[in-house]
Amino acid sequence: MNYKENDFIKAFTQYLEAERGYSSHTVENYRRVVEQFALFLQGRKKNLLEVTPEEISSFLVHLKVQNGLSRVSQQNRLSALRTFYRFLKKRELVPFNPAQEVGGIKTEKKLPAFLTLSEIDKLLSFLKKKYLENKCFLNARNWAVFELFYASGLRVSELADLKRENVDLHNRLVRVHGKGKRERIVPFNESARQALQEYQVFRGLFEDKEGYFFVNRRGGKLSTRGIRKIFERVLKEAGILEKKVSPHTLRHTFATHFLAGGGELRVVQEMLGHASLSTTQIYTHIDWERMRRVYDLTHPHSGRRGN
Incomplete structure (x- = not known):
């Protein structure tokens, strides 16, 4: 060269x-x-x-x-x-x-891995219990990280780059700068707010060097690599070893569970920060039996309405 x-x-x-x-x-x-x-x-x-x-x-x-x-x-x-x-x-x-x-290389669409409801409940319950038994910075932070991932579907880089000024605990919203510097507002649930509030107490003990919301034990920015290491350790401790789980798995889990609960695909697209709806449509693999039941009950020609 x-x-x-x-x-x-x-x-x-x-x-x-x-x-x-x-x-x-x-x-x-x-x-x-x-x-x-x-x-x-x-x-x-x-x-x-x-x-x-x-x-x-x-x-x-x-x-x-x-x-x-x-x-x-x-x-x-x-x-x-x-x-x-x-x-x-x-x-x-x-x-x-x-x-x-050069023609595109045809690829088989691989369905994203995700955790079941029982698996995510086991994981988050483990983290909450660990914090309540030992209220320290690391336990508070790790609980908050996992709760926010599951509640919002953020990318690992978006969570690492999150600034304190962009976390609104009162209204349960985070302002995110995603791919292509596109900005979006993402809500999170009450469980995540509880974990974030507990973590915020410990976060306030560190000097605010760069304003990042999630920090390491030295007060510096929590890197994407650091987050992945936390995942490996926590999943092992929680006993969730059957699946290969990464931060992105919780993003997939959020989208899958949101749609399974009746959420709209367009809303998932906005929350995930997908530029195209076609990217989000991979999540329509979820719970086909449930979708069939809804179709049978609501479509006027299904022959089952009112039964």
């Missing part, structure tokens, strides 16, 4: 952060993909400005053969290259976007 290519990649990452508002995690992933592609081209005595759609296809096949890359991972890398070449084309560094001419 030559000096000029490094400049292109650096400018690209700055563009993703400053203009597109991508998370640091996504920016880092996109940077790695472009660097990997540049090295692949080097072996073919080409550079990033001399690319055909066929070379991008060959790169994806190479990753599949050499690294056993799944179709989802291939699609993610194709998306990164499409974004990169869109950036170069806007700056008139390439005549067209070669990645745009």
Whole structure:
């Protein structure tokens, strides 16, 4: 990779952060993909400005053969290259976007994992009991983290970036800055408010360095990595080992349980911060038997109304 290519990649990452508002995690992933592609081209005595759609296809096949890359991972890398070449084309560094001419990689939709009602009840009851038995900062914070995740469906990065000024305990609302710097207001339930109020007492003991709501034991921002470590530890302690659970699992659990309780898909879309309703529609896998019963009872031609 030559000096000029490094400049292109650096400018690209700055563009993703400053203009597109991508998370640091996504920016880092996109940077790695472009660097990997540049090295692949080097072996073919080409550079990033001399690319055909066929070379991008060959790169994806190479990753599949050499690294056993799944179709989802291939699609993610194709998306990164499409974004990169869109950036170069806007700056008139390439005549067209070669990645745009590569057909999408068909993927099988995988239903998101989620916890059952009994599992989430077990988890939250465990955290509350642990706090009541030992009212300390860590127990209060961990209980509040899990309650807010389940009550609001926030992304892990959104919870980590949450500022104190954006948490309204009185009205049970949080102001969230999501993907693409889109802002939204998300409500939470009374159980979450109780946990957040208890945590707020301990949060007030720390110097307010940067204003983040959730902090570590030193008063610094609680990172996404820190949150994931908390998940691993708490789930083990709570005895929920049957499923692989992450912060994102609670996001899925929130959406699934909300819809199962009769919530509207559009409301879930707003709360999750999805730009498109089609993204939210994956959650319609929930409780098909319940949906069938509702249909039979309400549709005028079902033959069961009034029975």
